[in-house]
Amino acid sequence: NAGVMQNPRHLVRRRGQEARLRCSPMKGHSHVYWYRQLPEEGLKFMVYLQKENIIDESGMPKERFSAEFPKEGPSILRIQQVVRGDSAAYFCASSALGQGIVGYTFGSGTRLTVV
């Protein structure tokens, strides 16, 4: 049973380019969460999605960031026109229950570097 799969593991983008981060949840999990971790800091919630629905996007920056979780395929976190401040580790987590009572399983993360 593969865990939460994120790719790519490392991503380098020049300022102004687009970054697309992918997350495939654990088998049987239909709830996906994205978190961002800036260097030397804790994780900050970004967005919570179910299949084809955004449930809570209160942590998403208002501009340039978007997320989707289509009926088929992985969840995508998209960052348009990246800036240096977007450099961070982006973690995806999944759960089988909406409340995550039994805990979340985190992926290995995508480390985005904007040069």
Add this chain to the structure above:
Amino acid sequence: ELKVEQNPLFLSMQEGKNYTIYCNYSTTSDRLYWYRQDPGKSLESLFVLLSNGAVKQEGRLMASLDTKARLSTLHITAAVHDLSATYFCAVGQETSGSRLTFGEGTQLTVNP
């Protein structure tokens, strides 16, 4: 707004010693999690605490939850070098759906 504070943020200890990491949170919570993160790695789930007075132990680590004091502790017994990592507590609230609010993390270094 829920705030989660950990202390200490940095902890250097010798092998064989005991120590406690504290996690305070500002509003009522119905669940608390402890995670471990090694440098450049993902988060590994250690404990899930769901009720007042809950205590869980795994090896040299023991976590407890006091919901009245809004405090969780992670106690390390007879530390070994392999425990060196960053430890995060995270708090969930039913009112905020499934989002977790993380503490800043405690960077633990265990010296021989």
